[in-house]
Amino acid sequence: MxxxxxxxxxxxxxxxxxxxxxxxxxxxxxxxxxxxxxxxxxxxxxxxxxxxxxxxxxxxxxxxxxxxxxxxxxxxxxxxxxxxxxxxxxxxxxxxxxxxxxxxxxxxxxxxxxxxxxxxxxxxLPLAGLTALQALRDELKVKPGTKLFISGGAGGVGTLAIQLAKYFGAEVTTTASPRGEELVRRLGADAVVDYTKENLAEVLHGFDAALDLVGGETLDQTFKILKPGSKVVSIAGMPEPQTALKDLAAPAWMTALFWAISLGIRNRAREAKVRYRYLFMHPSGEDLKFLARLVSEGKLQxxxxxxxxxxxxxxxxxxxxxxxxxxxxxxxxx
Ligand code: NDP
CATH class of the missing domain: 3.90.180.10 (Medium-chain alcohol dehydrogenases, catalytic domain)
Structure with missing residues (x-):
């Protein structure tokens, strides 16, 4: 084949x-x-x-x-x-x-x-849909009224995360360039920030939870727009430093770099008084059944x-x- x-x-x-x-x-x-x-x-x-x-x-x-x-x-x-x-x-x-x-x-x-x-x-649907579902339902425990920020709403994960967050009852703010704004609004986003023009930390504040799909500077800005004690789940930041030890065959420089970046992110989250968690999605036929049901009910496209x-x-x-x-x-x- x-x-x-x-x-x-x-x-x-x-x-x-x-x-x-x-x-x-x-x-x-x-x-x-x-x-x-x-x-x-x-x-x-x-x-x-x-x-x-x-x-x-x-x-x-x-x-x-x-x-x-x-x-x-x-x-x-x-x-x-x-x-x-x-x-x-x-x-x-x-x-x-x-x-x-x-x-x-x-x-x-x-x-x-x-x-x-x-x-x-x-x-x-499977990889992006399971990622969005596991982040919103299992990690952030989004419920009606949650004031939620999602960075990168126009991509593979973002387009599904917006719809799922609305299904769970959240009030959703996301980022998109002018190329993606119409799409994310059609999917249900309540507010959209043009990340190419605005600094998130200057225009947003008071969020209960955040899902980071972008990482880097966007993640650092996201830490600053949350209420103290709130949780940020990232799929694009960096996994726990311990993960770097799992692959003994990885070059030492890669392990060291991984470790340093990961600790830096955790320190910045601590300074902003927010909780940070990196999520690596897991395959699951059961969760896919849940997504299939939502599609059949017209709640996810x-x-x-x-x-x-x-x-x-x-x-x-x-x-x-x-x-x-x-x-x-x-x-x-x-
Ligand atoms: P995509 O390639 O689908 O994302 C592309 C979209 O991202 C474009 O629409 C683009 O919009 C938007 N975008 C790019 N840069 C920015 C930015 N700075 N701010 C806001 N939007 C931006 O990626 P996916 O959605 O599939 O994945 C997102 C990230 O999550 C990737 O790093 C991926 O590896 C990771 N991931 C991790 C998983 C895990 O289990 N940990 C699972 C799935 C994904 P525009 O053209 O308007 O700029």
Missing amino acids: LAYVLTRYGGADAMELQDVPKPIAGPGEVLVKVFAAGLNPVDYKQREGAVRVITRPRLPLVAGSELAGIVEAVGPGVSRFATGDRVFARVDKTLLGAFAEHAAVHEDLVALMPRSLSYTEAAS PVVDSSYPLEKIGDAFAALEQGRAKGKIVVTMD
């Missing part, structure tokens, strides 16, 4: 289209004929080796974090899915495998995709920026790496 393989850590040429053996469904796994797979920044960060201390993949491997398709076969012990089911999944973080014509995925990570969606739309055939995945990555996508970029296999 055709697959996009991560051969080594490096630039764009470190991933290449190759003919590889079709996987088989092992115990507890379903074999999915993949029709669409979503791209995420983690895929190129993975390629660059930037998240190796967290995901620890064994190279070479088929890249790709999320997919939608049809169950072609089930492995021993599979009880929840059958041949012919239309499914979607955020695949295992270490094994990956979504940028391919077939993928074997454990049934715990899979859910039936919403009937109303195309494969392209369904493939855009995927936002697809563009789609490319698998043969043009290099162009899809070039577009993603510009960092300007409005919603998600997807590759299709049909």
